[in-house]
Amino acid sequence: MRSSQNSDEVCVGIIANPVSARDIRRVIANASNLQIAERVSIVLRLMSTLKSLGVGRVLVMPDKAGIRALLNRHLQRERPDADLFPAVEFLDMDVTSTVEDTFTAARLMRRRGVRALIVLGGDGTHRAVVREVADVPIAGLSTGTNNAFPELREPTLVAMAVALHATGRIPAEHALAWNKLLEVSIDGPNGSRRDIALVDAVISTERCIGARAVWKTDQLTAAYLTFADPTAIGLSAIGGLLMPVDRREPRGLAVQLASDGHAKRLDLRAPIAPGMLLDVPISSWTAMPPDEPFEVRHAGGIVALDGERELPFDSGERVRLTLRVNAFPTVDIPRSLHFAARQGLLHTVS
Template identity: 30%
Template sequence: MTTIGLIINPMAGRDIRRLVAAASLQSAPEKMLTARRLLSGMAAVPDTEVVMVNDYEGFGRYALHELGELLPVRLVAAEKEPSNGASTTDWARRLQDEGARVVVSVGGDGTQRNVAQAGLRIPMLPIAGGTNNVACWTGDQTAAGFAAALYAVRGDDPLLVGRQAKLIHVQLDNGHEELALIDAALVRQTYTGALAVWRPEDVEQLFLSMADPVRPGLSNVGGFFQPTYADDDVALHLTLGDETMGQRPVLAVMAPGLVVPFYVKASATVDLNSPVVWSRPQGGSVALDGERTVVLRPDEPVSLRVERDGPFVLDPQKILAAPTQF
């Protein structure tokens, strides 16, 4: 039996940005339709099973009882508290320990960041299910499920059917390190609050592993200066100003239906492993993959660098382009 781990983030696609933009909430029924499409693709490969965590919100139980006719669903480790970012990281490790050969994760960039924090030895296949989905597969979910099962049963080299992701390493003054997949932002607020960042006047600096001009989020700002993609061995650093500086604004898509102006003072490409240091005299916070995560004291330095040492990320297009043998 070939085992595939499946994570559905119950909170993905429900942040405050969807209230200030023209975006609908990612409802529980829509997420389960995503799960049905994924499992339908996986079921095309014989002797495949799905393992999920028995989460507090009940997605695992729903999959077991409603989707079990498609292929075997196995639940592990019943949760007694609501899900959060830390639990997503823990789930990824549990699924690997349960024998999964790949972890399929449904959520946005924040969810995929949490999975990347698990330091998995097995690849991941991130499926778009959040507000910002730069790190995610946005193609057909049935094809993605089929590709995940084919990879698991064939044992392809992940570098031939995917890539090793870049990671933004955020080193704090106390020695603690945080990680991001797509973007880190130096933000004026000295609190985390509702986490999500969407107002341009809040952001002073951006450090991007990817700068995509067609996908929403802070990454979109850099996409108009220097499009930077997953295979590019560089990062992008932007310094931002405001409308008083006499510069023309860059219009960026921050969320579905939300276009806002950013005033960019400077932009530069940064080689992998080359550090960038930030600090603010008044203090502030660092947002990782669109969410304020770390609060900084006045003048507290934070060092950032991008390395290609992240998880292996599968590409369904490359998997399905290979001869289908199982």
């Protein structure tokens, strides 16, 4: 069970969003909220597992919401001879309590040579990490509101797979999965803008960003999806209940919503937020082949990326969405642990 790398050289990053799952959808849907103490408990479980499997150092994103303070309190109570956790370092960076913290932390961790990034957050947090460091494997833990991209897993299992890959015991071809994303481009007389979505890019007729979270379906005209899972919650559920598309399929899904009764083909009742099923008027849907731009027909509005309003556009601007496959790697937890079992990587000999 020995690591093939010197444990002091093996470094993993942890980005824990302290405010994921606190948007307006949680309020209107009466959904639960993950408190700071539980987020710290998750990080502690991650770190103790990483240490036991040979990861010697962990870089952590600092925050002002209480994760760093409570985590330090736990670490200071550890006995000097216990050796339960890796060496922990909080990044030296200015904390703004905005998404810029995630951008900055991801870049710094990549620069410091982390073998993988463990991300605690929702779709938006994972999107922010991938936007900055699409070449570093990430392992996601769902702590957001509508979590289509990160899956619900026990942190211990996530850390086991990450540690076995980071220490070289599971090679990339067995540990990693490649994921799709949507490239969004807006071109107009005032220049060009580019961004990405990991799960869904949705077109809204609204003209101001306001509350960033999207949940009112009567203001939506189209949804473009990298995958469509009928067991998901959120805007991607619209596609999942029309035509399921697997995460690994080399295609996406484009759904047009009906703006009037004449164009409507059917009404779809979809779980837009926890505990909230809404009727969505559907006009049509079609598969999205990779690398083929889809042009938005609506003249002016906002593009919401992974459930949050991000990109307003005017009638004179051209909006296109393109599916990219094999865009970034994630640690495939089930596949990694099946490989570990078959290879006896966790066997000990007495």
